[in-house]
Amino acid sequence: MAEIIKEKEEIQEFLKNLGIEYRFSCYSEKNPEGCQLLADYLSQIDSDYEKANKVLKENCDERNYGRSCSSYGMNLLNGR
Numbered sequence: 001m002a003e004i005i006k007e008k009e010e011i012q013e014f015l016k017n018l019g020i021e022y023r024f025s026c027y028s029e030k031n032p033e034g035c036q037l038l039a040d041y042l043s044q045i046d047s048d049y050e051k052a053n054k055v056l057k058e059n060c061d062e063r064n065y066g067r068s069c070s071s072y073g074m075n076l077l078n079g080r
Contacts, residue, residue: 015045026055032065039071049080 022041025034035055043052053075059068 032063035059036068
């Protein structure tokens, strides 16, 4: 059982670090792919569609990243 807890803690730490990397890539480096990954992270890991949509819209409008435009549109169509 201790191994499972350790593995769960490792996964949580990994996911936390992943979010930090995606935020840095998007906000500091202004990397369109990093912003898309951050939006995916926010929606799938944090279940925060409002923040994800904000990132997607900004990435679409400011960086013309087509995947973010599509994801943002699909979220709106799905009521997210």
